[in-house]
Amino acid sequence: MPGSIQLSDYHVSRDTGFLLENPQEYLPDYFEPWNRVAKRMPDLVSRHSMREAVEEMPLLDHSRLTGYRQKRLAHMQLVLITSGYLWQEGDAGVVQRLPECVAVPLWHVSNKLGLKPVICHPDMCLANWKYTEDQRDIEVIYTVPGGSSSVWFFKVTCFVEMAFAKGLQSVQEVLDGVMEDDNVKVTSGLTGMTITVGNMQSAMKRMHEHLSVPTFYNTVRPYLCGWGGPSSPLPNGLIFEGVSEKPFQVIGGSTAQSTTLQLMDILLGVTHSPDKQAFLNEMRNYMPPGHRQLLLDVMDMPRKLTCMVADSEDSELTTAYSKCLAAVTQFRSYHIQMVTKYVVSASKKGSRENSYLANMGTGGTDLLPFLKALRDDTKKAVNQQ
Numbered sequence: 001m002p003g004s005i006q007l008s009d010y011h012v013s014r015d016t017g018f019l020l021e022n023p024q025e026y027l028p029d030y031f032e033p034w035n036r037v038a039k040r041m042p043d044l045v046s047r048h049s050m051r052e053a054v055e056e057m058p059l060l061d062h063s064r065l066t067g068y069r070q071k072r073l074a075h076m077q078l079v080l081i082t083s084g085y086l087w088q089e090g091d092a093g094v095v096q097r098l099p100e101c102v103a104v105p106l107w108h109v110s111n112k113l114g115l116k117p118v119i120c121h122p123d124m125c126l127a128n129w130k131y132t133e134d135q136r137d138i139e140v141i142y143t144v145p146g147g148s149s150s151v152w153f154f155k156v157t158c159f160v161e162m163a164f165a166k167g168l169q170s171v172q173e174v175l176d177g178v179m180e181d182d183n184v185k186v187t188s189g190l191t192g193m194t195i196t197v198g199n200m201q202s203a204m205k206r207m208h209e210h211l212s213v214p215t216f217y218n219t220v221r222p223y224l225c226g227w228g229g230p231s232s233p234l235p236n237g238l239i240f241e242g243v244s245e246k247p248f249q250v251i252g253g254s255t256a257q258s259t260t261l262q263l264m265d266i267l268l269g270v271t272h273s274p275d276k277q278a279f280l281n282e283m284r285n286y287m288p289p290g291h292r293q294l295l296l297d298v299m300d301m302p303r304k305l306t307c308m309v310a311d312s313e314d315s316e317l318t319t320a321y322s323k324c325l326a327a328v329t330q331f332r333s334y335h336i337q338m339v340t341k342y343v344v345s346a347s348k349k350g351s352r353e354n355s356y357l358a359n360m361g362t363g364g365t366d367l368l369p370f371l372k373a374l375r376d377d378t379k380k381a382v383n384q385q
């Protein structure tokens with residue numbers, strides 16, 4: 001049917017959703033220097049020898065990377081190497097230039113993938129997992145300093161994406177049901193989505209099991225930072241040697257780069273004020289292009305769930321819709337609690353010297369008012385019907 005959307009056309013896996021299916025752990029032998037330095041990044045940083053290790057790396061030919069998975073792995077390795085190289089000595093000891101051996105391949109691989117040349121959710125969550133041998137659990141493949149806390153942060157973020165993936169069929173049902181004007185299908189899809197969002201929240205709750213507040217705040221977050229802007233230790237940005245002498249600015253990694261919530265907002269007709277939406281739109285530039293395109297195409301669908309609900313006297317449909325919005329509202333409220341614990345309260349303990357990251361997310365938002373407004377917009381959407 002014209003205008004209908006198949007999630008599988010957008011680099012979305014039937015089994016793993018937005019998570020990359022079967023990410024690779026090592027590149028071929030030719031790229032051994034990247035394999036070695038990226039894997040050892042936390043250890044090299046703790047020994048203050050990351051910069052030496054990078055400076056000894058040869059300039060490798062990125063055009064020898066074959067296939068999408070290899071390129072995604074190369075991107076993750078190179079952004080990790082960049083992050084360790086920049087932040088090894090903290091904000092005060094940051095460097096202004098990224099050496100050619102990292103800058104040139106990172107620049108080109110990023111352009112090929114349509115990703116920014118900086119650590120991001122598509123690296124550290126979506127392409128950074130594998131099943132354990134018994135297939136019952138997952139393991140994180142690469143990490144940043146912060147020991148078991150950083151590993152757990154990435155792992156639980158994967159659990160949340162995995163919980164979304166398990167409910168993918170419900171999202172497809174809503175998309176199909178809207179196009180076919182099929183109340184039963186949409187109601188069933190919305191009911192499934194409500195369960196999915198609840199499962200995502202339960203998965204997120206697991207963060208508390210092994211994520212230490214001071215370690216997350218002081219050790220993990222700095223390695224997720226981008227560069228550029230007045231409060232950054234690199235206000236003008238970073239120079240990519242061998243690419244351009246003009247410094248380049250990017251936001252760092254943020255969980256706001258997950259496509260999950262933005263997709264639900266668009267489907268459910270949740271709207272945000274222009275300044276908040278501008279931030280969310282900017283986050284789309286850090287998503288894989290297929291996922292970004294999915295959001296645009298769902299926005300452009302010729303039929304809308306909200307119109308269907310507004311015109312409907314089917315109480316099962318309207319109730320399912322309200323319940324789904326309530327679940328997303330709850331998810332956002334719970335997420336606010338996480339951010340309060342791991343960022344806002346941690347910043348009040350004042351253990352990190354600089355103020356750049358203190359009250360801001362790694363994406364650079366003024367945290368709580370921003371997140372509360374998004375939550376309240378979700379709540380309000382019910383009453384707008």
Ligand code: HEM
Binds near residue numbers: 256365
């Ligand atoms: C310790 C756990 C977490 C912390 C401290 C945290 C922190 C943050 C921060 C600071 C922001 C604001 C954007 C920025 O400036 O970067 C944000 C936004 C966001 N985070 Fe998280 N996050 C956590 C876990 C998660 C998880 C597991 C997910 C799910 C994949 C998630 C999804 C989102 C989304 C979708 C947004 C955009 C705001 C919204 O749509 O409500 N977060 N997060």
